[in-house]
Amino acid sequence: MSRLVELEANGPRKLDADDVDEQKGDVAICQCGLAETFPFCDGSHRQTRDEAPDQRYVYDEDGTRAVVDRIVSDEESD
Ligand code: FES
Numbered sequence: 001m002s003r004l005v006e007l008e009a010n011g012p013r014k015l016d017a018d019d020v021d022e023q024k025g026d027v028a029i030c031q032c033g034l035a036e037t038f039p040f041c042d043g044s045h046r047q048t049r050d051e052a053p054d055q056r057y058v059y060d061e062d063g064t065r066a067v068v069d070r071i072v073s074d075e076e077s078d
Pocket residue numbers: 029030031032033034035040041042043044045046
C-alpha cells in the first residue's frame with residue numbers, strides 16, 4: 001500500500017524539549033502523513049490498518065478514503 005499526502009511545508013521542523021510527551025516521555029513522529037498535528041503522530045494512522053498492500057490511497061480532510069489507480073501530471077494530460 002501507499003498513500004498520497006499533500007504537505008505545504010518547505011523546510012524542516014526542529015524539535016525541542018517541549019515536544020516531548022510529558023506522560024510517555026517520548027516524541028512520536030507521524031510516518032503515515034495523516035496526522036492533523038503533523039509532524040507529530042495523533043493516532044490518525046489507525047485509519048490505514050485495513051489498507052490493501054497493492055493499492056494506492058488518498059484521504060480527504062474529513063478522513064474519507066479513496067483508491068487511486070494512477071497519478072497523471074499536467075504534462076501527461078496535454
Ligand atoms: S503515524 Fe501518522 S498519525 Fe500516527
